[in-house]
Amino acid sequence: MGRVHASEHPLIQHKLTLLRSVDTEPKKFRELVREISILLAYEATADLAVAPKEVTTPLAHTTGLSLSEKIGLIPILRAGLGMVEGIWEMMPTAQVWHIGLYRDHRTLQPVAYYNKLPVSPTVQVCLILDPMLATGGSAVAAADMLKQWGARRIKYLGIIAAPEGVRNLEAHHPDVDIHLGTIDDQLTPEPAAPGDPPKGYILPGLGDAGDRQFGTG
Numbered sequence: 111m112g113r114v115h116a117s118e119h120p121l122i123q124h125k126l127t128l129l130r131s132v133d134t135e136p137k138k139f140r141e142l143v144r145e146i147s148i149l150l151a152y153e154a155t156a157d158l159a160v161a162p163k164e165v166t167t168p169l170a171h172t173t174g175l176s177l178s179e180k181i182g183l184i185p186i187l188r189a190g191l192g193m194v195e196g197i198w199e200m201m202p203t204a205q206v207w208h209i210g211l212y213r214d215h216r217t218l219q220p221v222a223y224y225n226k227l228p229v230s231p232t233v234q235v236c237l238i239l240d241p242m243l244a245t246g247g248s249a250v251a252a253a254d255m256l257k258q259w260g261a262r263r264i265k266y267l268g269i270i271a272a273p274e275g276v277r278n279l280e281a282h283h284p285d286v287d288i289h290l291g292t293i294d295d296q297l298t299p300e301p302a303a304p305g306d307p308p309k310g311y312i313l314p315g316l317g318d319a320g321d322r323q324f325g326t327g
């Protein structure tokens with residue numbers, strides 16, 4: 111069964127506060143996404159399988175451990191892209207497979223626009239990377255796509271989640287481990303007055319993670 115892990119790590123919480131700030135510019139925002147992602151991946155990969163491996167040091171021969179499963183990093187375009195580089199540096203043999211999904215602003219339903227996964231799976235563990243888990247529609251769709259591909263073990267890594275999104279992902283994919291920087295209060299409702307934020311954003315959240323990384327807001 112999958113489990114929901116909301117990090118309580120002080121470094122993640124400190125960086126999250128900087129990330130949320132409306133004053134954080136795209137360059138700093140990207141840096142923080144990268145750093146938080148590395149810390150999240152450290153927590154999320156604690157149960158990866160290892161196998162004994164012989165190694166010769168300058169002093170002796172000994173037996174160490176080596177990762178024994180092939181890992182896939184699956185960023186959800188666009189916002190998941192910023193989570194790749196740092197994690198990839200920690201596990202440079204990982205494969206990176208991109209999935210393109212955007213949310214229809216009116217219906218909040220995910221729309222798939224890019225998927226070049228080969229016919230059969232080439233990795234044993236898939237890490238879905240997407241900073242925002244809002245309604246959960248995109249995460250559910252990504253996990254659906256990976257399972258149709260034949261992926262057997264999937265972990266979701268997100269920076270900020272709404273409770274609604276966590277419940278949705280858990281309900282559709284109870285076998286997926288969910289690793290989060292934090293779980294916020296709620297999603298924004300339908301705007302009641304001019305100037306209200308659009309519906310379906312995470313509160314307090316950080317706004318639009320794609321726009322804030324790519325300077326397109």
Ligand code: PRP
Binds near residue numbers: 211318321
């Ligand atoms: C954002 C985010 C997730 C999705 C989360 O992407 O990166 O993919 O919204 O929302 P959900 O849980 O309600 O599906 P967005 O659709 O804004 O696309 P972008 O990354 O290209 O900006």
Ligand code: URA
Binds near residue numbers: 244312317
């Ligand atoms: N996508 C974002 O980028 N931010 C949200 O708050 C919700 C979905």
